[in-house]
Amino acid sequence: MSEQTERQGMSPGRRVVVVGAGMAGVQTAVALREQGFSGPLTLIGAEPHQPYDRPPLSKAILLGKAEGSALDIDFETLGIELLLGREALGVRPDDHELDTEAGPVPYDVLVLATGAEPVRLPGAEGVPGVHLLRTLDDAERLRPVLARQHAIVVVGAGWIGAEFATAAREAGCSVTVVEAADRPLAEALPAEVTAPMTAWYADSGAALRTHARVERVEPGAVVLDDGARLPADAVVVGVGARPATGWLAGCGIELGAHGEIVADAHLRTSAPDVYAVGDCASFPSGRYGERLLVHHWDNALQGPRAVAATILGEADVVYDPVPYFWSEQFGRFVQYAGHHASADTLLWRGEPAAAAWTVCWLREDRLVALLAVGRPRDLAQGRRLIESGARVDPGVLADPARPLKEAVV
Numbered sequence: 537m538s539e540q541t542e543r544q545g546m547s548p549g550r551r552v553v554v555v556g557a558g559m560a561g562v563q564t565a566v567a568l569r570e571q572g573f574s575g576p577l578t579l580i581g582a583e584p585h586q587p588y589d590r591p592p593l594s595k596a597i598l599l600g601k602a603e604g605s606a607l608d609i610d611f612e613t614l615g616i617e618l619l620l621g622r623e624a625l626g627v628r629p630d631d632h633e634l635d636t637e638a639g640p641v642p643y644d645v646l647v648l649a650t651g652a653e654p655v656r657l658p659g660a661e662g663v664p665g666v667h668l669l670r671t672l673d674d675a676e677r678l679r680p681v682l683a684r685q686h687a688i689v690v691v692g693a694g695w696i697g698a699e700f701a702t703a704a705r706e707a708g709c710s711v712t713v714v715e716a717a718d719r720p721l722a723e724a725l726p727a728e729v730t731a732p733m734t735a736w737y738a739d740s741g742a743a744l745r746t747h748a749r750v751e752r753v754e755p756g757a758v759v760l761d762d763g764a765r766l767p768a769d770a771v772v773v774g775v776g777a778r779p780a781t782g783w784l785a786g787c788g789i790e791l792g793a794h795g796e797i798v799a800d801a802h803l804r805t806s807a808p809d810v811y812a813v814g815d816c817a818s819f820p821s822g823r824y825g826e827r828l829l830v831h832h833w834d835n836a837l838q839g840p841r842a843v844a845a846t847i848l849g850e851a852d853v854v855y856d857p858v859p860y861f862w863s864e865q866f867g868r869f870v871q872y873a874g875h876h877a878s879a880d881t882l883l884w885r886g887e888p889a890a891a892a893w894t895v896c897w898l899r900e901d902r903l904v905a906l907l908a909v910g911r912p913r914d915l916a917q918g919r920r921l922i923e924s925g926a927r928v929d930p931g932v933l934a935d936p937a938r939p940l941k942e943a944v945v
């Protein structure tokens with residue numbers, strides 16, 4: 537028995553099963569070993585591929601600049617049993633059993649890390665040339681589409697739509713992005729902030745059509761509800777993602793309004809000995825006073841460390857991060873830290889027309905979020921300011937010539 541496991545009160549003979557072999561599942565298994573758990577540990581994933589990282593799928597991999605993004609982890613040496621190509625079908629919490637397509641798997645502790653799946657466009661499924669972008673298989677199907685420099689219609693001007701459009705333009709495709717809202721990223725950012733980002737589409741040579749609702753997709757065309765018919769050799773649907781939890785229906789584990797697993801501040805679910813982490817779960821944020829459902833990479837990296845510590849008996853581990861993500865679009869490095877609400881005060885740091893700028897959100901003299909375009913130092917310093925909860929001077933924040941860290945009062 538490892539000394540640490542013994543000290544932390546988790547019997548080494550207890551079996552931990554992790555479902556979902558994406559970033560969150562893999563990092564949970566690794567964190568358990570790093571934190572001293574020496575008992576049986578099984579990682580089960582539906583995809584047949586060696587676990588891989590998703591962000592490169594909409595960037596280097598699409599352009600053939602990288603072959604794959606397999607995570608560099610030696611599961612065998614870590615003593616992690618990896619069962620790939622195996623879908624979990626349900627959980628029976630009373631029996632402490634997970635049902636999979638290859639039969640039941642008993643557990644003492646179960647971690648749910650099944651991530652998210654893309655929202656599909658009604659009526660588009662099965663139409664030739666229609667693609668999603670979530671998995672390695674999706675990216676590999678899209679790579680030759682880009683290489684053939686096809687005319688592509690992208691449905692949805694969100695993060696994935698923007699990144700895909702960037703890659704497709706770089707490959708020389710003609711790209712039209714259709715967005716039902718009045719602007720890109722309408723759900724994530726206010727109009728004042730998305731205004732300069734809207735111009736990036738035209739600058740890159742991509743046509744952006746807002747207020748554009750797709751009525752139907754036909755082979756070779758997308759038809760909008762105003763009758764416009766957009767020729768498309770390929771259609772890429774990027775209209776959001778939802779937690780991959782359909783398989784948990786009826787299992788008695790509480791799900792929220794978006795289908796997400798409702799976890800507590802320690803990432804425990806409503807079922808005993810069952811935890812949830814990553815894109816599939818929401819958690820209560822004490823920092824922001826609301827429940828957060830985060831669909832970003834950093835959450836799938838940080839959450840596992842907290843969940844592993846809780847499993848190993850550290851009762852005081854509360855998961856309350858400052859969320860962080862980045863996006864690479866139209867030649868810009870866009871980073872966001874924190875969480876803002878519409879009532880928070882927005883403050884510009886730099887001119888929106890400039891190549892690099894930052895916006896900050898303040899709540900009662902404290903920084904709660906910031907978006908930095910091409911200003912990674914702002915992001916790093918701002919993230920620390922948010923974490924510290926320090927009072928800040930808005931005058932200093934608004935001056936792009938002064939380091940953000942000098943804003944502390």
Ligand code: FAD
Nearest residue numbers: 556558559560582590591624651652814815831832833861
């Ligand atoms: P996932 O990565 O979705 O992994 C879950 C795994 O569980 C999947 O392999 C799935 O097959 C498996 N699974 C699902 N159901 C079952 C089941 N019933 N049984 C067994 N296995 C199952 N974030 C950023 O911050 N910056 C970026 O630039 C960025 N780029 C991205 C680009 C793309 C194309 C995509 C798709 C996402 C991007 N993200 C980015 C988001 C980030 O990748 C995700 O937040 C992260 O992958 C979430 O990890 P996860 O392990 O929770 O879920």
